[in-house]
Amino acid sequence: MISQECKGEPGKLLLEELKFSNNFELINTLLNETDEMISICMLKDNYPAQNYPNIEVALSKLKIEGTSLQLFELINIRQVLEQAKALKNFFKLDEKNEYPFLNKIIKQINFPNYLYDRINNIVSKNGIIKDNASPRLRELRKSLNETQTSITKKLNNILSTFKEESWISKDLSATYVNGRLVLPIETAHKRKIKGLIHDESASGKTSYIEPQEVVELNNMLRELEIAENREIQKILFEISEEFRPYNSELLAISKNIAYIDFVWAKAKFSLRIEAIIPKIDKNPVLDLHKAIHPLLFLNLKKEKKKVVPNSFYINAENRILLISGPNAGGKSVCLKTTALLTYMNQCGLPIPVGGNTVMGIFDKIFLDIGDQQSIENDLSTYSSHLSNMKYFLKNSDNKSLILIDEFGSGTDPILGGTLAESILEELNNKKVYAVITTHYSNLKIFASNTPGITNAAMLIDQNNMQPSFILETGIPGSSYAIEIASRIGLDQKIIENTKLKAGDEQINIDKFLRRVMRDKKYWETKRQKIRKQEKKLEEIIEKNIEELEKLKNSKRRILDAAKKQSEEMLADVNRQIENTIRKIKESNADKEISKTARKEIEEYKDSFNNSFLSEQDEIQKKYNHYKKKQEEREARKKDKLEVKQEKVEIDENKINIGSKVRIKGQEAIGEVIDLGEKNAVVSFGNMYSSISFDKLEKVSETLYKQQNRQSSNLHFNYNEKVLNFKPYIDLRGNRVEETIRKITDLIDEAVMLSFKEVKILHGRGNGILRQHIRDYLKTLPEVESFYNEDIRFGGDGITIVKLR
Template identity: 50%
Template sequence: MIYPTTFEQKVGFDRVRELAIASCLCPLGEQRVRDVKFTTDPSTIFEWIEQTHEMKTICLMEDNFPTDGFIDITPALKKLQIDGQWLDENELHQLRRSLETIKQLLNFIKRVSEKYPSIAKLATGVNYYPYVIERINSIIDRFGRIKDNASPQLAEIRVSIRSKEASVSKLVQSILRHAREGGIVDSDAQPTVREGRVVIPVAAANKRKLKGIVHDESATGKTVFIEPVEVVELNNEIRELEYEERREIVKILIEFTDNIRPYLPDLLSAYDFMGEIDFIRAKALVAIEFEGSKPILSSDTTGIYLRQARHPILQLSLKKEGKKIVPLDIQLNKQNRILLISGPNAGGKSVCLKTVGLLQYMLQCGFLPCTLENSEMGIFSNIFIDIGDEQSIENDLSTYSSHLINMKQILRSSDEQSLILIDEFGSGTEPTAGGAIAEAILQELRDKGTYGVITTHYSNLKHFAANTPGIINGAMLFDIERIEPLFKLEIGKPGSSFAFEIARKIGLPETVLNEAANKVGSDYITFEKHLRKISRDKRYWEKKRDSIRLANKRAEEAEQKLQKELEELEKKRKEILAAAKKEAQEILATVNKQIENTIRIIKESNAEKNQTKKAREEIEKLKTEVTQLGQDTDALVERKMELIKQRQARKASKKNQKTTNEHKAQVQKEEKPIEPGDKVKVEGSDVIGEVISINEKTASIAVGGMITVVKTKKLKRVSSGEFQNIAKQKPKPAGNFDIYKRRLNFKSDIDIRGYRAEEAIEAVQDLIDDALMLGFSKVRILHGKGDGILRQVVRDLLKSTPGIKWFGDEHIEFGGAGITVVELDV
C-alpha cells in the first residue's frame, strides 16, 4: 500500500519517471515507463533489478548494442486482425525497419547470453520471421516505394504511364514553343503541374488565345495555368492509368497482408519484447546518469542501510548550478527501527526523509537506487508519507487536521512491514499539546514494529527517542562558526535548531533575542548549548581522527617503502661482502704462496741474517696488508650502501618531478579548447589539417589544398611535430585514391522518412559534411510532406550549417515540398 495517492509527487518519483520517458527510443518503451508500478513481490523486484543492472553494464561496456529503428508499428498490426485491412507503403517500410531492429537485438543477445542471463531470458520464444522481411523487400525498395516488379501488371502500367508522360511532355514543349513565338506566354515560361495535370502559365490577358482548361491562377490573378486542349485526352489517360496503378498497389498490399496475418500474434509478441528492452534501457540510462547501483537485496528481513545515498532530482538541480550533492548514510534495523532527525531549518531534514522514500520506491519499481553497491535494502509492503501543507478550504481542514488524518491512516494500516516518513512531526498546533500527541503516536508506532524516518524540532521527542529502545536520534550538522548548514546526517545524537543563531545572522535586534532567551528559560538555553558543544567537539575530534588516520596511513606506506629499500640494500650488501670475501681469499692465497717462497729462500740460503731479515720484513708487510684489507672491508661496504641510497633518492626525486610536469602539461593540454590555427586530426581517420574557423558544433579545416567542414567533437588537437610526422607518413597517392573511391560511391540523395528528429539531423549533417569534403555542389533530401515537422527540422539545421549556398523545394513534378534541394558552396 502506498499512501497518499500523491506519494510520487511528494518524493519526486514523477520527475524520475519523466527522465526515463525522455530516454526511451519508441512509444512502446514510453508506455511501459508510464505504467510502471510499485510492487511487493520479492522475486519480481529481484528480476527487475537484475535486468536493469545487466542493461546498465551493456550500455557501459558493449559498443554494438542496436539503438536504431525502434518504431512502434503495433497499432497498424492490430488493425490487420480485421479482414480487408492492409498496410500502406509507409507502414510497410516502418515494419521492415523495426523487424530488422528486432533481428539485431536477438542476434546481439544471443552473442552475450552467458554474460547477461536475465536479459537473455527476455528473448526466449521471440521470433521475427525472416520470411516477412524477405517478402517486404520484394515489394518495396530501400526508400519505401513500391517496386515496379512487385507484380507483372504493375510493371506494365508504369511503363504505359512513363510512355504517355513522355508524349505529354513532348507535346507541351511543342505547344509552349509556338505560344512563345506567338507572344502568348513569356519567353522564360516553363510547364508546371496543377492537380496532377501538366499546365502552361499564361498571362490573364492572353488566356483566351491558348485553347485549353484553366486549372488554377496565381495569388494576384495575373497568371492562369492552362492545360492545352491537345494534351487533355493524354492527361486523362495518364490519370486513369494512375488510378489503375493505385488499385494494383492496393491489391499487392492486401495480398501481402493476407500472407502475414497468421504471424500476427508472434509479431506482436516480438514488438512487446522490443518495448521491454527499450523500457529497461531507459531505466539503465537513468542509473548511469545518477550513478545508481544494484544494492544487496533481502527478502527475509526488512530494513535499510543506505551508503552514500543521493536524491537524484536534487543532484540534477545542484549539477545545473555547478554544485555537488552531499551523500547521506542512513541505517534502519531491528534494533533501531525509527530514526528521529532534528536540526536547523533548511538543513536537509526533509531531503533526507524524501531520499529514503524515493530510493525505496525506485527499488520496488525496478529502478536502481542512487547508492553504493554495498548498500543493503529490504522489501516493504507499505510506505506512508506525511509531508507538506495539506490544508483544504473545500473540506474545511487546517494543516494540523490534515496531519492528524494522515496519522490516523498510518496508525490503522502500519505494521512491521511498513515504512513511514513524517516531516515536522507534531507541528501545526500548540507546542505542548502537539508534542504530547506526537510522543504518544511515536510510542504506538514503535510498539507496532514499524520502520520510519521522522523529522522534528520538539525537545520532548528528542528526549523520548534518547530513552526509548527501537528509536534513535539523528542530527543534521550545522557550522556554528559560519552559521550555515552542512547537510550531513549524524546518527546517535539529537540536533539543535540553532534558532537564536540563525535569527542573529538574519539581523533581529539583540534586545529581542535577549528577551526571547529569558522567556524560553535557562533549561532550553543550557540544553541547546550542550548540543552545540557536543556537536562542535565531535567535529573537532573527527577532524583529529581523520588527520591521525591519514598520518598513520602515510607512515605505513613510508614504512613499507623503507622495508623494501632495506631488503634491497641487504641484498646488495651480501653481494658486496661475497665479492670482498672472494677478493680476500685470492689475496690470502697469494700471501701463502709468498710465505712458502720466503721459507724456501731461507732454507736455501742457510738462514743468512740478511736474507732472513729481508724475508721477515716481506712477511710482516704482507701481514699488514691483509690486516688492513680486513679492516677496510666493512667501511667499503658501508660507503657503497650509502652511495646506493643517495642514487635511489635522486632517481625517485627525478621521477616525481617528471610525473608532476607531465601531469601539468596533460591538464593544460586537456583544458585548452581547440582554436583557429591549431593542427588537428579527424578521429577514426588519417585526415589531418589546420583549423580555419570553429563554432560549438562544426569547424572548417584546411586539408591539403581543400577546405572541409567537420564536427567539432570529431577533432583532436595534435602538436606540430605529430602533424609533420603524420603528414610525412601519410601516403598521398593512397589518400587521393580513397577520395576518388569515396566520390564514386557517394550518393547525393538521402531518404529520411520515418526518422526521429535526432536521427534525421545526424543523417543530414553527415550528408552535408561528405558532400563538402568530396566537392559535390548539390544534394537532395527526401523527407516527405506529412505534417511538415521533419521538413522544418531539416531546414532549421540547414540555416545554421556553414557551407550552404541555398536550399528550397524540389521542382513540383519531382516531389515539390516533399524534397529539399541543397546547393553547397564548394
C-alpha cells in the same frame, strides 16, 4: 525524465506503467536486467539502439478479417523486424552468456524470416511498392511512364512557342495542379490559349492552364494512376492476408522490442545519475551509504555543483529515525531522498548510492510530505496531517515504511508536540519502520529514552551558522534559532528578551540532549567494537574445533594403520617361526640345518625390528606435523630464557641444566635443557615442556640410560598417550577434594604432553563448585588464564583453561 532515453513510443508506455513491487524475485530480476544493460552501454559500442515505431494499432486492425494494412504500416512492421533482427544478432555474439537476463528476453523473439523477406520483395528501401510486386503493376507503371513522356514532350513544344510569344516568362516551366500537368500563363494572355483553366496565383497575375492538346493525355494519365493505386491496394490486401495468421507472433516481437527499450532507458538514466545496483535484502531494512537525491544531483550538475551525500540505517533494532535540525538544513531533502530511493529500488531501478548500501523490501510505503490542505474536503494543513496519521496507524504493520515531514507541526506547539509523541509511541509499538523530521524537543527526548527510535541531526557550520547538509545519527539536532538570529544581526535586546521568556531550561535543553546522545553514541561504538571482537573470537573457536576434529580423525587413521600393520607383521613372524620349526623337525635336528634356521630367525628378527622402527618413525612424523607450531613457540621461549640462563648457578643439590628429572607421579624421564625463575624446560625425547620446579624430582643417570635403551617402546607409548589423551574432564557430582585431585592430574598430564588448553565441565548449579575450581586454578603456576566456554557450547557451565 527516464522516458527521454526511450527509442520508441512503446518503451515510454512501459515506463508509464512502472509499478512499486514487494516481490523480491521480480525486483531482483528487474535490477539484474538493468545492470546488464548498463554494462552494455559502457562496454559495447555496437549495440543496435535504433528508433522504432509502434505497430500495435496496425496489428489490432489486422485481427479483423477483411481489413488491409496501409503501406506505411507495412513499412513500420519491417522497421520493427529489422530492430529485432539486429538485437538477435548482437546477443548471438554473447557466447559466454555474460548477459543471461537479457538473453532470456531475446530468446523469446522468434524471428519470422518469411514475413521479413516478403516485405522486402514488394517494398523498396525508399518505401515504395516495387514494379515487380505484380505483373499488372509492372504493366501499368510502363504505360504511366510512356504517357508521362508524351505529355511532357507536347507541353515542352507548346511551352517554347508561348515563350517566343512572351506569354510565359522564360524561367518558368510546366507544373502540377490538382494532379494534372499545366502551364503557368500570364493572365493577360489566357484568352489566347485553348484549354482548361485550373487555378490562378494569389496575385492573379498567373493562370494555370491545361492546353487542349494534352487534356486527353492527362485524362489517360489520371486513369492509369487510379488503376495503379487499385493494384497497390490489391497487393497490400494479399500480403495482409498472409500476415494475419502471424499477428500474435508479431505482437510478441513488438512487446519484446519495447521491453528491451524500456531496460535501455533505465540503464541510460542510471548512468546519468551515477546509480548502482545495491545489495537487496528480503527483510525490511535500509542501510544507505552516500545516498543522494537523483533530481537534485542532475540540477546541481548543470550548475557544476555537487550534492552532499548522506548515510544512515534503520533495521530491526533501530526502526525509526527521528531527524531534527535547523530550517533549510536538509531535513526534508533527506526524507525525500529516502522515499524516492526506496520507491525506485522497489520499481527495479538502480539508485545513486555508495557500494555498501543495503535496500530491504517493504510491503507498503506511506508518505506525509508537503502541504495537503483541501478546500473541497474542508481540510486545513493540520487536519490533513492528522487524517494521514489515522490512515497510517490503521493500515501499517511491521513491514511498512512511513515517511513524515515536519511531524506534529501546524497547530499549538505544546498540544501538537504531545499528540505527536503519542502517535510516535504507537507507531513504535506497531514495529513499523519510519523516517521522520521534526523540531519538537519532547520528541527528541522521547527518542533518546525509547528503544527502537534513534535521533539524527542535520549539522550546521557553527562558525558561520550555515547548514552543512550533513546527517549525523545518534544525536538530536538543534534549531539554532537564537544563534542564527544573532548571526544575522537581529537586535540583541530582542534576543536577550527571548532568552528570558524561554527560560534557562528551554535554552539549555538542546545542549543537554546533545551531551546525552554524544555519550550514548560513544557507548554504542564501544558495544559495536566488543561485538566485532566476540565475532572474531567465535570464528577462531570454530576454526580450532575444526582443527581438533581433523586431529581426532588423523589419530584414528594412524591407530588403525598401526594396528593393521602390527597384525600383518605378527602374522609374518608366526609364519617364519613355524617354517623354521618345521625344517628343524624334518632334518631331525641336524646341526648345520639348525644353525642355518637360527640364522634365518635372527635375520628375520632384525628385519622385523627395522620395519617396526620404520613404522614408528612414520607415526612420529605424522605426530610431529601437528606439534610443529608448538615446538616453534617453545623455541622462541627458549631464546628469551637464554639471558636468564647465564645467571643460574650449578648446584648438585638443585635441579640444573642437564639434570635428569621426571614429573612427580609420572614414569617418563626427561632432561632439563633450560631454567627459568619458577619453571624448568624439560626435553622428553622430541617434546619440550615447561614445568614448575615443585612438580619435578631428580632421578639417577642409571634410570635415564635404562629408559633410553627402551626408547623405541617409550616413543611408541608416548605417541599413544598423546593420541589417547582427552583434554577435558567432567566433574559434575564430585566432592571438592576429589575435584582438586582430578584437576591436578589432568593439568599435570596435559603439561607433560604439551597441551595448551583443557576444558573442565562442572555445570551451572548454584556456582559453588565452579568457584572452588577457579580459586584452585589461580594457585597453579601452569595456568595462564581461564574463562567461560562460548554460550553456544555450554557457557558458564564449562571453564576453558589456558596453560603456559
